[in-house]
Amino acid sequence: MQFIRLMDDARPQLSRGVRLQIDSATGQGVLLFPEGIMELNDTAQDILTRCDGRKLSDIVRALAEEYDVDLATIAADVRETLADLQRRKLVELT
16 A cells, blocks of 8 residues: 655645535435545545645644544544545545
8 A cells, every 4th residue: 555645734625526515315425526426424524524725734723623632633534534535536635
């Protein structure tokens, strides 16, 4: 597996052709892309709703405040989630 280093000033965004949507039947967040659909857990959905041009460090800080958790703990989760989505070509870093 390839290691992807995510810098604090990276600005994650959905890749071209990928949309974040709420499934009307389940209320669950999903990513729609040309090859299919991916159901999201609540954490991934919360991360992706913030991938709107903000820096990675700002996303981590906002989630740490919202969940009232340690910054380092949430940073690891956010980085792992985004790295996985980047490997799947669903997220780009600018």
